[in-house]
Amino acid sequence: MLDPCRAILSFNEGRDPERLQMKYANMRRNAFIFLRGTCHLFYARLAEAGNILPSPAAWCCGDLHLENFGSYKGDNRLAYFDINDFDEAAMAPLTWDLVRFVCSVLAGAESLGLRKPQARALGRAFLASYREVLMKGKSRWVERDIASGLVGTLLGSLAQRQRAAFLDRRTVRKGAARRLLVDGRKGLPVTPAQRSRVERFFSEFAPSQPDPAFFKVLDVARRVAGTGSLGIERYIVLVQGKGSPNGNFLLDLKRAQPSSMAASLKRAQPQWKTEAERIVTLQRRLQAVSMAFLHPVKMGKRDYVLRALQPSEDRVTLDGAVNSLQEMEDVMRTMGEVVASAHLRGAGRQGSAIADELIAFAQKKKWIADVMAAAQDCSKQLAKDWQAYCKAYDRGFFSQN
Template structure:
């Protein structure tokens, strides 16, 4: 993301612009949530996304979204973007996550077995107003707190913890050099609190080999876990199952070209052994998502890659922002900008191998060391620690790609912005419950087809 003239101007000029923005858009204005007369119908927006998805997977999408208000919130990125576009804008842009809800952050083991906390989903990333990410994040903690049965006072503390962590971190980053921001580590004590919950012995995932595979006919193959994981040989919706793995191989060949020489050499040590279609979270259900099993020639060591179909960001029509190279490259570029923990296998592919239409895929390593982290089981204290970690991580991403000094100057030294966003989060959660009820009503009336949540 290239810095603008505004972001490279003298510090006093940037601070003056931020103060002028605060006069034009006061902090308390961020409490505003669009009234029902201004909002687009969320079910119409969701149906618009269905036009280019795999028809047989759409009932799974709606079944998962109907399961609870939190599940609906996770799947309603487009309605959320439409709502945010109607709220006040400060005028300062960043590389936004685009769907900065708490479920899109995760714990990972980085090089050297170092535990890190970072973004885990990038499908909607795009240059956009920084406050949109903050509001989406805050609302996700209010919705999750309700799901967990926390009192209104405890929910408010979690929401304010996220936004205040963002504000304080942004003030810190405004005083740092660009390199300091780029390599800034998360607070170790807060990280340990979240890790203690998410990495408890009862919550650790089995390693990828045990979780995703089985031995079939003497060879390591992906195990069927329908409807979430369906091996390629069991599918007919994308053409002849006998040739589907070959066509996925063609996608991987396209992806290989986006890697540098060293990473290409590493990938070349592996060959494609099996592939399966996967159904991920509510937001992505219905799109083509594949898990590819590659094995190293000679030793059989496995490598798991995720191939996820990418479409234009839900933010695009509300910002007008575009990124050269198409959706796949947009996601890869955005991920590299906002994620501090890199992925050596990160790349993209464009292909017409499925239904004759151009498709773009985001390819990355499917991590088998990520904690499950059931947010609905978090106590108020753990959720609040999680909120602080998410707020700090979001601030680091925005400081890396935007003007930390201007954003910090706009936020000021008081919690006024956090208080306003807290009110926004409550209004958003109230509307989310009404939208969820409308979806369930549409399912009962037969207007929307839904499969049982799985």
């Protein structure tokens, strides 16, 4: 019998204690944050239940939930809205992505200010939109000129954002020089050894790039971001970019970990050279346009993913006190389009189902009811696991071990 608390403790063993305690405290707040922080537990439970209908194999995000979508600058410097986290990506039955997403909507109902029937209606809207795009067999992308509603607003604000103002929020200035803001919320100090390792990496990485001077390191901090990855070695790096003070760039350097989704699958996966190669290859494959500065890299003997820093404010944040039900439904439909498009882009690659198989699957209707039923079962199990977690957390289980 799976003990959720011991499974969580085991999975997070060896992480940075300071940020790990932040993660545990966050997970205590509500079931949705708990879901975000326990992807490994979600898939272990899903495999244990065995209630997912047969479906074509697709390249899946692996950690699909409400807050893993957002806006970003592509490597062509245009703004896009897409899935933005591929740490757990793997080849799996496509319904695994869908069940996790709908479960996130159900788990987040209370914090979204929704009643359960409303949350279920939003889940069905997501699946209906996903089906519509998959049946057509042609991927789409979301950019500023065609986006509307909350997504359009998000993309518009990113396109209009001034680099200097963004840097001012994340750094402190002394004359023409900038240093990272180490505030305990988004940034924590590094040790001299950590700084030296990052600087040495960039000194070796920069000569292989078109503009080596761009990657001159000005400052380094440990990054605090997300929920599931808190405690994993991760840095914010301030680099020279196009020149100080307002042409500087912020980069995210994060250690690559194995996929929790793949760990619960019986399906064989490709033999990737490194976990970083898996993450970056699948992100490039499934996003409409790749995120800027996206590279699989090695620092010492460890593998990392390097990319442009994506601020948390570039994610859609739904709030029932602010957003109407119609606005939320519009976002769900956009997210459904995005996921179907990602699955189509990965079709026929390295053993995944071809587009014709995805189209044939979408033409059926019964799977929608099956996915909804599985998501509701998962949300009930999630609630039980979260309650067990809360009791253990409150008695100090996660601070004593």
